[in-house]
Amino acid sequence: MEDEMNTNKNLWKKGVVLAAAATMIAGAVPTVNAFAYGAYDVSKSTFKSDTDNSADFQNWKTNVWWGGEQANADTDKVALTPGTDATGLNFAWYSESKGTPAVMVWKDGAKGAAKVFTGTANDISAENWQGKTYVASNKVSIANYFNENTKYIYQYTDDYKEDGTSVWSAEYSYTTQSTDKFSVILTGDPQVGASGSSSDKQTNDESVARDAYNWNKTMQQALVKCPNAAFLLSAGDQINESNSNTDEVRKTRESEYAGYLYPSVFRSLPIAATIGNHDMNGSDYAAHFNNPNSEENLGQTAAGSDFYFNYGDALFISLNSNNRNQAEHRKLMQEAIASNPDAKWKVVIFHSDIYGSGQPHADTDASTNRIIFAPLMDEFDIDVCLTGHDHTFSRSYQVLDGNVIDYDISSGSVEDPEGTMYITTGSGSGSKYYNLLNYTPYYIAERTNACLPSFSTIDFTDDSFTIKTYDYNGNRYADDFTITKNENAQSVDEVIASAEKLVNSTDVTYTKESMAALTSALDQLKSLKTSSATAEDPMIADIVGNYGTSSDRVSGYGSIKNKEDKDGSVNRFKKGISTLLDKTIYSQVAEGQQAQSDDYTADKAPVVKGMDEAKSAVINAMNALEEAKPEVVKPDGLANEAAEDGNWYYYKDNQIATNCTGVAKNKNGWWRVVNGKVDFNCNSVEKNENGWWYIRGGKVDFNYTGVAKNANGWWRIVNGKVDFNCNSVEKNSNGWWYIRGGKVDFNYTGVAKNANGWWRIVNGKVDFNCNSVEKNHNGWWYIRGGKVDFNYNGIAKNTNGTWYIRGGKVDFSYNGKVKANGKTYRVTNGKVNL
Template sequence: MEENMRKNKNILKKGMILAAVSTMVVTMAPAIPAYAYGEADSKTGQAAFNAATTESTDYQSWLTGTWQGGTQDFANTNKIALTPGSTAKDLGFAWYSNTKGTPAVMVWKDGSKAGAQIVKGTATDISAENWQGEVYAASNKVSINGFFEPDTKYVYQYTDNYSDNGDTVWSAEYTYTTHATDTFSVILTGDPQIGASGSKSDKDANDMSIAQDAYNWNKTMQKAMEIDPDASFLLSAGDQINESNAGSEETKKTRESEYAGYLYPSVFRSLPIAATIGNHDKDGSDYTAHFNNPNSEDNLGSTGAGCDFYFNNGNVLFISLNSNNRNQTEHREFMKKAIASNPDAAWRVVVFHSDIYGSGQPHADTDATTNRIIFAPLMDEFDIDVCLTGHDHTYSRSYQVQDGNVIDYDLSKGSVNNPEGTLYITTGSGSGSKYYNLLNYTPYYIAERTNACLPSFSTIDFSSGTMTIKTYDYNGNKYADDFTITKTTDAQSADEVIAAADALVNSTDVAYTDESMEALKSALASLKELKASGTTADDPMVSDITTNYGTANDRVKGYGSIANDDDKDGAKNRFKRGISTLLDKTIYTQVAEGKEENLSDYSTDKAPVVKGIDEAKKAVVSAINALQVKQTAPNGNQNGNADQSGNGAQGSTNQNGNGAQGGAGQQIAGNNAGGSGSQNVSTANTGASKSDSDGVKTSKSAKVKTGDVNHGGMYAALGVLGAAILATVLGMRKKGKFWQK
């Protein structure tokens, strides 16, 4: 199958790239070799891409007329960056200035400048310089909250030093347009890593790596906005820049010159950036100085660059985690806070840099697996719909993954409905500054992958019931297949179905027939058994890594590298078998120890795949629908009223009794008249009913939709106490761990 896929995807061969390089024609635009998405040799592909860029007249004209000459953008580390606020009504601004003053932003609806609002911000002392000799003294930040309305065009200006005297010098005017929040789109990129393309002029004002990468990064963003002009913001999966060190004046200057390249695209004056922290960003305070991220005041998940942050856009919650920090406890605390801000969000999206379920050769089965131990359980625990990552400069899309298991669905139509588990996306390179090879084998959890050597980006469309990701190269051609997740409003996870069924089984409010209850218990046991079959044993390395993070006992160094040789899997930079239960499951069931290849006897039926989860859920729901309430004789509560009159004459006694018994939507009213001993029983049924041999009607519990749980019907079936139980269990979203017996 894999061989056929490679043929169908028009895989690029080494010889094709070499031929393309040798016959390349210089044109007004870079003549990048055109080919369908597939697998490529990154070394020759990188050479072809670099040559196509630097030999084009368009690039050379831009280099001398704009980047190094003209507006000299190579020196402009002070360009303003917009960032999403806590909600769509809010917006953040950040920029550098040569002197420290009182920063402010003036904003108004297009055409209504007379009603402009001026919002002051804060200036923080910095000491920053780039290789072009620009020196900056302040990082300026302004947050405008509760101001922006949907589908509205705004104009803004900013200043380094606001004055009430009317002599403020304002910037040029820029526009910012808001969009609807019930249905919207975003752009996704990863690893532009400005400065990584490998020129020999590093640490120089005319660094050609920065120039080349800035040029292609700008092309990527221009094409992204052409394809998705109404994008609400950019999600960046990290590694905005290349220089990972920040300990010397030289490296700090290089980082600031690289930020000039990252912030160069003019679209960023109007498109907010939500940039997560990559391993190349992690040590420099310049990251925090350039971006005004929301909800980061608790400083959880922090490193030298910054920390976790989150924001909401309509019914979608976006959480950015700093995966350079391995303290799972801090990230859990932060995610709890983020989810509490929008507990009913239709979609939960997490972005971090490390591709914990990726397919790139340098990292996916080495250092990224260390981060898998820490971050994958959090995705499961908090029911994350999609996790967006970078790091490996190759694109991949996973199957639905939960607790290391692939949840088996039919994806032949490019979509999945109401799925269990999390979808993992690894982005390609946003600028083409660096490409990597794919792993020599395809991990069992990967549905699609490519490393075609072109810059790429994705668009993600959100609505209340649909999320679709589409991926393109920077020429606008498809780079990967589209993929859609759909949700229905009444969908329930397997854990929620189990909780609802358990509540019915354990409730004493209603007595069901033995036959129907046994059928439910049997279906429930099968569903629990299916989930238990995929449960990973508790992983001791979660506590080990979290507790010892940053101490002398830390068994991990850098960005997931193994610190001690005794812990390594031979020459491979990953924990050896027997240390982590999650890695034993997700690596060593497929991969040979000490190697980057499948086990000699590996076959796909040995992969951790859970099949039949939907069918098992439906069986439980059907059994709930089929529950029959036992026939019960009503117990009338007799309330007697004696009316006695006359001279010693005994009057008659009139007794009226009314009994009400609630259960399964059934109301029973009993009347005892005059103590005659005759009893009339009437039942009112809200569900389907049938007559039994005694003339007493019994009802099924209210219907539950096939595949889903209808809460209202269950409340009726359970009565007051049962409804309270069910309301509690259904208030919880599904837990990530497979069912623990």
């Protein structure tokens, strides 16, 4: 079957997987699986017998685990745990006497500079099947001491003496790693002691020996794949015995802890172990591990509480999923995030696989815990949630509010995703395996329950999270997967908040067009988000409010206490009680069954499509916003400066007065305005309410005095303005003109005067070629070179005859003789008789 399962090594795209899931026959394990590493019938597993039949195991069990004084099966091995950050390290171990515990540490090769750190010894009373009685749990915490990429040596003692008589342990090494690029190991459910044997709860416990042996092999292989691991993340159920109510079971728990802590790597590799349901009922967990930032006891049960620590740009939060007090978990998470608000990666680990795929728990008791813990992952924008409990491996799609956020992950990666990726670990020791659900939950991207111990390595960089999963032989157990982040990437909520801030801002005004584009994109993104939102779940308040009381509707590790709340014989809340479960369970699963509904199709799954595209559209619209030019209130009249297009405009009520044509003034002068705009091509005489003006290059030329024309004629201009009082003879570049009422009278022919004299006018213009006698209303005049010659006395002719001129004017009163040109002429009434 394994060969058959491995025929398809390529991760299918989401739509194909959902479609495949939709066509599976309810109640049947598929013979061809859509995932790379397959589903197995665990009843056919030979792993336990293969171990028992191994000569290497038998030799180890007899000569190492049970050999000599059975020191390897003792419970006093030191356990390292992470400090509050990478500069710290915590220690815990049991001792048979109580004193002042201490750890001496130094850089490799510099023991002379060793430093001693003392701690506290807490009273305990613990026995194991090897006959040891321990009275103290010793804890030492070191802070602000360790440097990156450095090898240290340490020893510890149960009773430190300043006089130098302390008895120190053997020397062990601890090597720090880089904090900007590092790797960790992930395991789950070693559950030492769970493989079962007839000799359980005895000195020679077969199950503890078997599981410790395989657990050690897993850790050895993990160090081969990840030799520079910074620490181990353990997803709970370190041991198997879940009770602690008798001496016998308490001794068994201690023997199981001896098996869990047996791998020698743990003398050098810190363990961050979350509390599983099998760990929860004894105080031994808290005695064996010295967890950082756990002093407030938030999320506490008998075993211990929540804790957190930082490692470079990554924040790690461990929640005790045995405690359903959501408010306490929220407080711990708030404090954790406040300790590293700019953490690049936020990773949460707890035991219950709230989005897993194992048959016993994923759609039963783990779904109860989903109601409490999934909203916290959404609220705090957790990148990855690591879980265990079902002894099967699975990786989810990106999940947010119960919805799968649709991304193309065919390349084995996703960039800047929304939601949380949920990992469920397989068994770290092979002590117990479970079947997968007989259907594939819509949120599962990959799953397998291949019956071999497994582990994962996780590589962190400043922009990537990569998980790789192996069996304890070093073979691939699942596909690699990577989440990448861009430095300035924002979540959908952050993008919405940024966009709304811009939309509502009064600090900057943007163009109507660019703001309309942003508003439209924002509305689409918000609509997509709200349309997929789960209605408020009343069971959150119910579970939290009644936790630990007689009204609590949940018992144990997510079991449904009351028959009327239960989905028939299936251990989960029935439909209609929890909105989140209605969405994430009953959209796919048949009521009263652990099977897919007959009418289920992929389009019924809560999958949100287009979220990434909608987010990008908002980001693009924000980047494309154009700042509007500040609106300038234009005073009525002609602007004092040119507009951006180079034109000068006349404004009325802050608008260009396109109905305005005339001559208008600004600080630079008076200008010809045509339809609200200065006409710089204008060379004419134009009017406004103050008169008519001589325009040159669009501007009134107040320096001009002369005669200029427009469409209505030629006009006398004095200092740029038409002089309508002018009745004279005036000049321009074309000649001298007869002006009547300020205008050249082209109909006038006669004699007219100006300040310089009287002039012969022909059709309104001085005729400088005229040498004649011409008339006006005052008489007839002697014209010489176009001008009346008032100094002339004599005779002169015109077409009408020859005339007697006296002082330049025909003397019609004269009758007599006149001499001219050497002759004497007879004059009658001013006219010469020739």
